[in-house]
Amino acid sequence: MNRYLMKIYKNRLLSLTITRSLTTSRRLENIPYTSDRYPHLKRGDFAILQDYDIEAFKKILTNSGQILSSKDEDLSGYNTDWLKTVRGKSDLVLRPKSAEEISKILGYCNERKIAVSVQGGNTGLVGGSVPVFDEVILSTERMNRIINFDAFSGVLTCESGCILEKLDEYAREFDYIIPYDLGAKGSCQIGGNVSTNAGGLRLLRYGSLHGSILGLEAVLANGEIIDCLSTLRKDNTGYDLKQLFIGSEGNLGVVTKVSILCAKQPKSVNVALLGCPDYKSVLETLDVAKGKLGEILSAFEYMDSTAMEMVRQNLGLQCPLDKYPFYCLIETSGSNASHDEEKLNTFLNNALDGGFAADGVLATEPSKVNSLWQLRERIADRGSSPKASMAYDFSLSVRLFDELTQILRRRLGNLVSSVSGFGHLGDGNIHLTVELEWENSKEVQELLEPFIFEWVAEKKGSISAEHGLGTQKNKHINLSKSKTAVDLMERLKDHMDPKGILNPYKTLP
Known part of the structure; x- marks a missing residue:
């Protein structure tokens, strides 16, 4: 183990106190309807669900629990997104167990022109996994074989x-x-x-x-x-x-x-968490990691101090390092432990001796590796926080990550509780989370959109790195794709779904 990190690791223990429940202050009425948050969206010319439609679905889905109706069930979990920022108005959830059942459902919906909202684990962050209006929700949760x-x-x-x-x-x-x-x-x-x-x-x-x-x-x-x-x-x-x-x-x-x-499965996995004095040092640490770790580098994540504070406040997780402006989480994975350790030690010595990293901890045991990863993986988890949040992800030159975060902090000012920057620095993907009071949601959204998308496009970035477009970004697709590309997408959609029943109001403008 690196001589600098051995003492640090022995003197600090990781705390992993996790709170998953939502507080009662986050009431359903605080969550805006998707159609209210995005008023440009208008209900399409789709059929209104009738009792005979439900009877038709019952003939297709004969097993207990495959059909959930708002007449008998609370469907808020299906109608509300993971961040609790938007919600739909669906009265029916269908939970098929096979492709054949889905085939019959979609065949019927297509004939009747009933709109369908397709839903998996409902962990999306752009409103793509919940209905906008009264679409029937088609959940794949029972297809788990x-x-x-x-x-x-x-x-x-x-x-x-x-x-x-x-x-x-x-x-x-x-x-x-x-x-x-x-x-x-x-x-x-x-x-x-x-x-x-x-x-x-x-x-x-x-x-x-x-x-x-x-x-x-x-x-x-x-x-x-x-x-x-x-x-x-x-x-x-x-x-x-x-x-x-x-x-x-x-x-x-x-x-x-x-x-x-x-x-x-890699035989040797190591994770280091480093504290950096400024963003320039973060970039220098990334450059050194690419050169010294090479083929065993499997992840390079960064978090600013605001993101780390969110994890502490919302989830009770404790960082094993003192407070620094930025943190880098670096993972190596390979097949030869001694080879990996030698390369990692060389990298850590370079980072610490060069002043890019001021402090750090190294974890090799699975439980401690997992504890360090929790600090990064769960930043977007709201835990017990009663506040609203907005999440964005972009592909962008890594040199601009902190600049964008600082611009948003100045632009939003006291209207928000925090703006945190974090993400996959190794592949140029930044995530931004804005935490705010519910009553400021509309004003903050108007300050953010389309400003933030236009800024990213001006810098030759992509308005979505990995979250998709959903309802949040679909009308801004032209900022990242050419007109001819969007036209071809629309022609494909028209050919494959001429009645437009599948996930309407999302992805395409």
Whole structure:
């Protein structure tokens, strides 16, 4: 272990007190309807749900608990997004258990022109996973079967409702891991991950879902089942149709099965948390890490002091370091512990001797590695906070991350409690969370949007790195995509869903 960090680690213990419950002060009436928050959205020319429609769904879904109605159930959990910032007005949730049932549901909805809101684990942050008006909610939560795992090739095939963390636990039994990791892994579903092209914490090492998803099955708006469930790494026969559905946010079809190329479980995992005196030092630390750690560098995350304070206040987690303006969380993973330790020590010595990092802790035991990761993974978790929050993610030059955060702090001033910056520095993805009082939500949103999107576009960034567009950003898609590209997307949508029933009001303007 690095000589500088050994003493530090012995003198500090990590506290992991986690609070998950919402306080009663966060009442449903505080959460604006999606249609009120985004008044440019108008209800489409869709059918209004009738009693005979529900009877038709009952004939398709015959098992108990597959249909939830607002007449009998509280559907607020399905109508409200994870951040508790928007909510829909759906009176019906359908929970099919197979692609065949989804096929029948969508066939009926397409014939009747009933709008459908497709929902996985409902952990989205741009309003894409909840209805805007009275769309029928189609939840994949009951489609949670692991179909097959090939322990030689590392290909796992499963239904779309499988929880990401459960899939990873299953793969680890065979000495593999799912090659992406999200803060919401305990509740997000693989179908939702695929449909939003979720990036996650280790894209730096394993790349995006476009590379690790080998195949998928999806149901189109008319009920037709598209079987592209290949388990081959190479298949150069015609168009790669699965790519259409990755990142389409349920707008082109409902993903029902996926095949994933898993990665071998690393034998040696180390995590270091470093405190940096300024943002320039953060960038210098990243540069040194890329040079000294090379192939074993699996994640490089950064957090500013405001983000760390949010974790402490909302969740009771304690940082093992003193307060610094910035923090870097660096993970290495490899197959040779002594080799990895040597490279990591060289990097840490360079970072500390060079003054880029002023302090740090190193964790090698799984429990302590997990404790350090909690500080980063759970920043967006509101815990017991009664305040409202707004979340944004962008792809941007890493040199501009802190500049954008500071601009927003000046622009929003005393209207908000805090503006925190954090994210995947290793792949150029910044996350911003604004915490505020509920009564200031509308005024703050007007100051943020479209200003923040236009600023990012002016700097040649993308208005969405990994959260998708949903209802929050869809009307600003032209800031990141050319007119011809958006026109082609719209033509694809019109061809694959001519009546527009799948996830209306989202993704496309």
